Amino acid sequence: MTDAARLETRVRELALVGGSGTSVTRLGLTALEAEARDLVRSWCAPFSDDARVDEAGNLFIRFAGADAEAPALLVGSHLDSVPEGGRFDGALGVCVAVEAVASLLGSGARFARPVEVVGWADEEGARFGVGLFGSSAAFGRLPAGAADLRDRNGVSIAEALRALGLSGDPATARIDPRSVHAYLEPHIEQGPRLERAGRALGVVTDIVGIYHGRVRVGGRQDHAGATVMGARRDALVAASGLVAALERLASAVPDTVGTVGEIAVRPGAKNVVPGECVFSLDVRAPSEEHIERALRGLGEEMARVRREREVAIEVEPLQRVPVTPLDARVLETLVAAVRSVGAEPPLLVSGAGHDAQNPSLSGVPTGMIFIRSTGGSHTPAELASAADAALGARALEHAIRALAA
Numbered sequence: 001m002t003d004a005a006r007l008e009t010r011v012r013e014l015a016l017v018g019g020s021g022t023s024v025t026r027l028g029l030t031a032l033e034a035e036a037r038d039l040v041r042s043w044c045a046p047f048s049d050d051a052r053v054d055e056a057g058n059l060f061i062r063f064a065g066a067d068a069e070a071p072a073l074l075v076g077s078h079l080d081s082v083p084e085g086g087r088f089d090g091a092l093g094v095c096v097a098v099e100a101v102a103s104l105l106g107s108g109a110r111f112a113r114p115v116e117v118v119g120w121a122d123e124e125g126a127r128f129g130v131g132l133f134g135s136s137a138a139f140g141r142l143p144a145g146a147a148d149l150r151d152r153n154g155v156s157i158a159e160a161l162r163a164l165g166l167s168g169d170p171a172t173a174r175i176d177p178r179s180v181h182a183y184l185e186p187h188i189e190q191g192p193r194l195e196r197a198g199r200a201l202g203v204v205t206d207i208v209g210i211y212h213g214r215v216r217v218g219g220r221q222d223h224a225g226a227t228v229m230g231a232r233r234d235a236l237v238a239a240s241g242l243v244a245a246l247e248r249l250a251s252a253v254p255d256t257v258g259t260v261g262e263i264a265v266r267p268g269a270k271n272v273v274p275g276e277c278v279f280s281l282d283v284r285a286p287s288e289e290h291i292e293r294a295l296r297g298l299g300e301e302m303a304r305v306r307r308e309r310e311v312a313i314e315v316e317p318l319q320r321v322p323v324t325p326l327d328a329r330v331l332e333t334l335v336a337a338v339r340s341v342g343a344e345p346p347l348l349v350s351g352a353g354h355d356a357q358n359p360s361l362s363g364v365p366t367g368m369i370f371i372r373s374t375g376g377s378h379t380p381a382e383l384a385s386a387a388d389a390a391l392g393a394r395a396l397e398h399a400i401r402a403l404a405a
């Protein structure tokens with residue numbers, strides 16, 4: 001039986017690792033993330049002493065199945081958060097997975113195949129800029145040279161991993177996708193659709209494709225008083241035009257979103273005309289063609305700004321995650337599982353990227369359950385109720401039974 005109180009306590013306990021109040025800062029590849037792994041491991045100790053941390057910092061806790069050699073059912077989510085994020089994004093999925101497995105084993109269920117609870121490392125990419133880091137490493141989908149990427153303090157991914165007692169080569173975390181029977185990820189919805197529909201749980205059909213890039217606009221640094229308006233090559237003004245253009249272009253393509261979430265101005269003084277401006281690009285859509293259309297429009301806008309303002313514009317593509325359709329049969333299983341706990345799940349496209357993309361793109365049958373969350377996401381205000389979380393765990397129990405018992 002799902003223990004709703006135990007689940008709630010664990011969510012709270014996990015939130016204390018890097019958290020205060022409802023705010024959680026538990027960045028990927030840090031000692032706090034390692035502390036979270038140890039906590040999850042301690043919860044599972046009554047049922048399994050078979051836990052391992054791979055070379056990317058992912059935690060796998062294995063629960064035995066009658067056929068020890070059979071491909072394992074993988075269930076879980078990620079353990080890191082964004083800076084000043086909330087208690088539920090990622091963490092709830094791991095807590096729900098632990099609760100579902102513990103509840104099944106506690107009530108005497110035996111698995112036909114091994115079941116593994118996974119806590120992925122550094123899903124958010126908040127520190128090094130590579131999202132879905134741990135699951136990408138596990139499924140051999142890390143961008144080339146990822147280990148050399150550095151955080152703000154100049155620490156590389158390889159160095160961060162070594163500081164945690166790992167080898168520093170995340171590519172060696174790679175597993176054979178054929179060793180995974182299926183992957184299930186419970187996660188808060190991160191959008192308002194379930195709340196608006198008055199439903200506790202949803203099932204995901206597809207995950208949007210994501211393009212991440214960095215744009216560098218080079219103008220000319222000048223004196224803000226002595227340089228007359230007509231003689232400037234102001235990098236920030238040029239960049240501003242592109243930021244506004246992205247909003248316009250993304251709005252014009254159906255179901256597409258475009259965001260500039262980071263911007264840096266150099267040298268960054270009030271009496272200096274900006275000489276350089278660097279900003280981020282985040283474009284998402286449920287079809288590759290839509291992403292291309294928005295990026296093509298932005299490219300044309302860049303050509304125009306380059307010409308008119310005599311600035312240099314360079315685009316550095318950072319990451320590309322393709323549109324990911326999730327497995328149709330796992331989807332059926334999850335829909336049936338949600339119905340079996342008396343809920344009717346809307347079918348949703350995920351606008352956020354998820355670790356589930358990596359197994360899915362590697363050929364592992366993959367599915368996601370969304371749990372209603374109010375108060376937004378990536379904020380201390382995000383909130384999944386204890387009742388909804390428990391319902392999610394009960395639905396997951398049914399799905400695990402269907403796929404592994």
Ligand SMILES: [Zn+2]
Pocket residue numbers: 078089090123187
């Ligand atoms: Zn997440």
